[in-house]
Amino acid sequence: MPCMEPGGTRNSLSQLRRGAVEYCVLALLRGGERYGFELVRKLSEVDGLVTSEGTIYPLLTRLRRDRLVTTFWRESETGPPRRYYQLTDGGREALAGFTEEWARFRNGVDGLLMEEGTR
Amino acid sequence: MTIVHTDKLVRDYLRRLERAAAPLAPSRRAELVAEIREHIDDALLTAGAADEVAVRNVLERLGPPEEIAAAAGPSQRRSGRLELAAMIALAVPFVGWLVGVVLVAASRAWTGREKVVGIAICLVPVFIAGLGFVAVGAESSAEVGVPVGTAPGTLPEEHGGGGDGGLGPIELVVVLGTFLGGPLGAVYLGSRLRRTAAAGELASA
Numbered sequence: 001m002p003c004m005e006p007g008g009t010r011n012s013l014s015q016l017r018r019g020a021v022e023y024c025v026l027a028l029l030r031g032g033e034r035y036g037f038e039l040v041r042k043l044s045e046v047d048g049l050v051t052s053e054g055t056i057y058p059l060l061t062r063l064r065r066d067r068l069v070t071t072f073w074r075e076s077e078t079g080p081p082r083r084y085y086q087l088t089d090g091g092r093e094a095l096a097g098f099t100e101e102w103a104r105f106r107n108g109v110d111g112l113l114m115e116e117g118t119r
Numbered sequence: 120m121t122i123v124h125t126d127k128l129v130r131d132y133l134r135r136l137e138r139a140a141a142p143l144a145p146s147r148r149a150e151l152v153a154e155i156r157e158h159i160d161d162a163l164l165t166a167g168a169a170d171e172v173a174v175r176n177v178l179e180r181l182g183p184p185e186e187i188a189a190a191a192g193p194s195q196r197r198s199g200r201l202e203l204a205a206m207i208a209l210a211v212p213f214v215g216w217l218v219g220v221v222l223v224a225a226s227r228a229w230t231g232r233e234k235v236v237g238i239a240i241c242l243v244p245v246f247i248a249g250l251g252f253v254a255v256g257a258e259s260s261a262e263v264g265v266p267v268g269t270a271p272g273t274l275p276e277e278h279g280g281g282g283d284g285g286l287g288p289i290e291l292v293v294v295l296g297t298f299l300g301g302p303l304g305a306v307y308l309g310s311r312l313r314r315t316a317a318a319g320e321l322a323s324a
Contacts, residue, residue, distance in 0.1 A: 036154060037161040044180070052182020057154045058191035061147070078164060080157070 014051075021049060022059055023102070026068060026087060026095040035074075035082040036060060060085060068094055125174040129159055132178050139188035141230055151191055155181065202228050202312060206305040209241050212297050216241060219301070223308065233311045241304030248296030251289045 021043065028034060028042050036057060044050045063069045068091035073081045087095070133152055140148040162177040163169045181187070201222060209219030219241070223234050286294075 037158050037165075040158065041165075052180075052186050054155055054158070054181035054184070054187035055190035057151060057158070058187065061150070061191070079160060082157075083154075 017049060017051075020102075021056070022063060022068075023095060023098045024049065025056070025059065025063060025085075026091050026098075029069060029085060029087040029091070030095070033072075033084040033086040035076075035084050037082075039085065063091070067091075125169060125171055128171070128174050128178065129156075132159075132181075132184060136184035136187060139185045140191060143188070143192055147191065151187070155187065199228075201226050202308075206309055209237075209305045209308070210301045212245075212301060216245075216301060219305075228312060229308060233308065237304045237308040237311075239304075240307050241300045244296035244300035244303075248293040251293045251296070255289050255293075 024043060024046070025039060028039055034042075039060070040050075040053050040056045043056060044053050050056065060069070064071055064085075067088055069085045070088055071083050071085055074084050076082045133156060136155060137148065137152055140151055143151070158181065159174075159177055162180075163173055166173045166177065205219050205222035205226060207219075208215045208222060211219075220238055223229065223238060226234075229237065
């Protein structure tokens with residue numbers, strides 16, 4: 001009963017989102033390096049994924065600290081040098097693992113959520 | 120007709136972020152602020168405009184600075200019994216100070232700077248009071264009446280009628296310093312805790 005309030009739902013959704021976003025970052029890096037702003041804008045194009053763009057930056061720092069991505073600086077034509085993010089082998093592995101788990105998780109949850117009234 | 124300086128909007132936003140990120144290590148905080156600043160520049164460049172509407176939209180999409188700072192660290196500043204005990208101890212002269220200083224140092228709820236300021240508030244008045252004691256002692260032992268002019272600059276006020284048993288200005292300073300410093304320091308540290316707690320609640324809302 002206590003966690004059935006809308007607040008609880010919102011909270012668990014935001015936790016789900018938080019957990020998934022970091023793998024979405026890794027997925028975006030599969031095709032090659034990208035810089036922070038680029039990543040943020042790509043992510044926020046996905047409906048319902050990112051509520052505050054600014055929170056992606058701390059997440060990028062965490063990914064780097066966990067050695068799932070590496071960073072390097074590169075000149076840009078428009079302004080100061082930019083920090084680029086690149087997938088590490090560890091990041092690639094983590095992404096592959098999550099992709100598999102996520103499919104199982106999603107199918108399982110979908111199965112339960114959609115089976116209305118059947119017994 | 121008012122002109123809103125968009126620079127000021129950005130500056131205020133970054134300042135809020137800096138304040139909210141105070142619990143982070145200085146290098147991480149600086150990095151976070153730099154990243155957000157770059158993001159704002161990039162976003163305005165992409166938008167092809169830097170008027171008030173464009174700036175407000177970019178900041179809106181970034182989200183509240185408090186939320187960004189909260190995402191940067193599982194708040195290490197959660198305060199609990201340790202902090203309460205530290206503040207109570209600081210308010211008790213002598214033994215309490217020792218315990219309080221140790222507890223404050225052990226706590227992760229305050230930043231290094233807050234710890235230094237808090238402890239300084241507690242102990243500086245005591246230190247001054249101590250010097251006062253020394254001055255009184257020197258005077259009464261010199262007794263000749265010529266004040267040993269070396270009451271080291273900390274008490275430029277009159278040297279009171281030291282040595283004759285009454286509660287002169289120096290004794291007053293000693294007593295006030297001893298009993299007020301601790302509570303004042305504790306109040307300061309407490310106010311810092313409440314402030315961070317408020318910021319944290321805002322961020323997790």
